[in-house]
Amino acid sequence: MRIEIGDYGxxxxxxxxxxxxxxxxxxxxxxxxxxxxxxxxxxIDSDAWRRWAEAVKSHALTHLxxxxxxxxxxxxxxxxxxxxxADAGEARQIVMELAAENGVRRVVKGKSMVTEEIxxxxxxxxxxxxxxxxxxxxxxxxxxxxxxxxxxxPAIHRTLEQVRELFAERxxxxxxxxxxTLARAARKVLRDAFLSAEMGITGGNFLVAETGTVALIExxxxxxxxxxxxxxxxxxxxxxxxxxxxxxxxxxxxxTSRAATGQPIGCFVSLIQGxxxxxxxxxxxxxxxVLVDNGRTDVLAHEHAWEALRCVRCGACLNVCPVYRQTGGxxxxxxxxxxxxxxxxxxxxxxxxxxxxxxxxxxxxxxFDACPVRIPIPELLLEWRREAQEEGLTPWRERAALTxxxxxxxxxxxxRLAGRIGSRLGGSALGRALPMLGDWARERAxxxxxxxxxxxxxxxxxx
Amino acid sequence: xxGRSGGARDRILRRVGAATAARERxxxxxxxxxxxxxxxxxAFADRFRRSGGEVVAAGMGWRGGELLRWLRDQVPEVTAVAxxxxxxxxxxxxxxxxxxxxxxxxxxxxxxxxxxxxxLILPSTGGRAVQLLPPxxxxxxxxxxxxxxxxxxxxxxxxxxxxxxGLHSGPSKSADIGRTVVTGVHGPGRCVxxxxxxxxxxxxxx
Numbered sequence: 001m002r003i004e005i006g007d008y009g010x011x012x013x014x015x016x017x018x019x020x021x022x023x024x025x026x027x028x029x030x031x032x033x034x035x036x037x038x039x040x041x042x043x044i045d046s047d048a049w050r051r052w053a054e055a056v057k058s059h060a061l062t063h064l065x066x067x068x069x070x071x072x073x074x075x076x077x078x079x080x081x082x083x084x085x086a087d088a089g090e091a092r093q094i095v096m097e098l099a100a101e102n103g104v105r106r107v108v109k110g111k112s113m114v115t116e117e118i119x120x121x122x123x124x125x126x127x128x129x130x131x132x133x134x135x136x137x138x139x140x141x142x143x144x145x146x147x148x149x150x151x152x153x154p155a156i157h158r159t160l161e162q163v164r165e166l167f168a169e170r171x172x173x174x175x176x177x178x179x180x181t182l183a184r185a186a187r188k189v190l191r192d193a194f195l196s197a198e199m200g201i202t203g204g205n206f207l208v209a210e211t212g213t214v215a216l217i218e219x220x221x222x223x224x225x226x227x228x229x230x231x232x233x234x235x236x237x238x239x240x241x242x243x244x245x246x247x248x249x250x251x252x253x254x255x256t257s258r259a260a261t262g263q264p265i266g267c268f269v270s271l272i273q274g275x276x277x278x279x280x281x282x283x284x285x286x287x288x289x290v291l292v293d294n295g296r297t298d299v300l301a302h303e304h305a306w307e308a309l310r311c312v313r314c315g316a317c318l319n320v321c322p323v324y325r326q327t328g329g330x331x332x333x334x335x336x337x338x339x340x341x342x343x344x345x346x347x348x349x350x351x352x353x354x355x356x357x358x359x360x361x362x363x364x365x366x367x368f369d370a371c372p373v374r375i376p377i378p379e380l381l382l383e384w385r386r387e388a389q390e391e392g393l394t395p396w397r398e399r400a401a402l403t404x405x406x407x408x409x410x411x412x413x414x415x416r417l418a419g420r421i422g423s424r425l426g427g428s429a430l431g432r433a434l435p436m437l438g439d440w441a442r443e444r445a446x447x448x449x450x451x452x453x454x455x456x457x458x459x460x461x462x463x
Numbered sequence: 464x465x466g467r468s469g470g471a472r473d474r475i476l477r478r479v480g481a482a483t484a485a486r487e488r489x490x491x492x493x494x495x496x497x498x499x500x501x502x503x504x505x506a507f508a509d510r511f512r513r514s515g516g517e518v519v520a521a522g523m524g525w526r527g528g529e530l531l532r533w534l535r536d537q538v539p540e541v542t543a544v545a546x547x548x549x550x551x552x553x554x555x556x557x558x559x560x561x562x563x564x565x566x567x568x569x570x571x572x573x574x575x576x577x578x579x580x581x582x583l584i585l586p587s588t589g590g591r592a593v594q595l596l597p598p599x600x601x602x603x604x605x606x607x608x609x610x611x612x613x614x615x616x617x618x619x620x621x622x623x624x625x626x627x628x629g630l631h632s633g634p635s636k637s638a639d640i641g642r643t644v645v646t647g648v649h650g651p652g653r654c655v656x657x658x659x660x661x662x663x664x665x666x667x668x669x
Binding site for chain 1: 464465466467468469471472474475476478479480481482483485486487488489490491492494495496510514547548549564579580581582587588589590591592594595612613614616617618620621624625626627628629630631632633634635636637638639640641642643645647648649650651
């Protein structure tokens, strides 16, 4: 996916002004997701579960070399083929070569953020391979030629009316088709694809080192089909997805589902160890696991940002975020949006490339409270802001304001003079005059400043 | 086998090693505490139903004949089935056998179940097409194979892992169109657990 983060401000404004139904659809969907998440957290001792999950992931990440080697060894024992890709280009290359060697003409895909990250679809299409996104939301977006806007509900920014119109045009469904009719039409197209594709491509929610298990959670069954029917299954997995043991997986399958959709577990979970070997198994003859770095080792080496690698891609932080709700994910300009995108993208892409995302937050802290692995997102946002300031990446107006403030704060005479001017200017005029508060003050009535300064009151003795 | 990696494998592992060496190693917290439900069979049935699954209390004596009667009664339009290769002959309904993609129902036998999540565990040796392609999936399961907690079930499964296993916790569903839930999107739209043995375990009824 092309990186267009630099235009965040302009894109956000454009969505809010020109496409108001996006805001409506995204707010409705995220509030519904979040209500289910809250109810589901209440059914368990969510504090204890989240602390446990944080500790398991932190353990795995601080022993990642050991667990990667262990997972690789188990997968090879199970008959799978393990590939390693340092960056997006290498990952694409591996899949392209596998497809070419096996004469693959048709691919079915399960929803996967990492395949968006490495831009896999355009590469395969360029080689004349037909690709079917099989998650219903992803399929809608493929028809619209749009990237996903939410980790879990990739098409939540599209309304029923829009899907109706799209399907009527492309799948010849009735113009007033209900969701059931529309889903049936998609199912028909995709069922044919499942039965004829030579290769299935998925991501992986978790990779268990102890058993070499790629675990995938979903509700539709499309991932079960993608990993079962084609002759070749390729799982593309970020190196941070490791879990030490099968017993850890049991907790993570449940907690991730609860955080994502409020279910005790997704309707379907696939546990994949390797290619079909025993009698009766009609599964793929080849299973390939591609372990992808693509910036993750940079994040791992960062003093603070490494904690973002605990992310299980549940989308809970997007659902609670008052900023994300206004625009949906497209404004953020890359694969990972919302609070987690704002702390992960600077690590994966470099801070310069990810500006101004660390500033696209009100720091309200709701994301941390929802996060199943307790990623300190607000703290990481502040850390990235600090680094941006240090590297001179912040907007000039903000830099100028902070420099002025620093000068005033160290010169009492200047401070007094500014205070007197401020109190004369009064509420809104003062707001508009200050470089950082202009936009904020335009929409609000500021309280009237006191006529006497704090220093004057102090001298007189505060009663 | 080790596939393509160029020098990527060693480079990545070196970088990971350097990053983790510089950081304090965190300990593993051990198992997640919890008891799971007391009455595992009732809890399984309750959870599975709440996710849209159906549960039939099949006595220990139920065989293929009882299943056939249920099919005739519930889904008379189903005239042919696909059955899992590891399904014992006595649990097979007496209907014509067809390929999974043409069958009105698929009949499998579950390796086990999980009470806390309401899940059926289906090993790939049972044939994946049977578990996924027909619009109706029927799974025979023994009440004494239902585990209280997912952790216990997965640890037991790990002792002899098949190439793949599926956890099915209700029918296929999606809310991707207009946030309205539709069932049977890709996988089976109906999933019925035929639980052999008492639905309520003796300990819980005392």
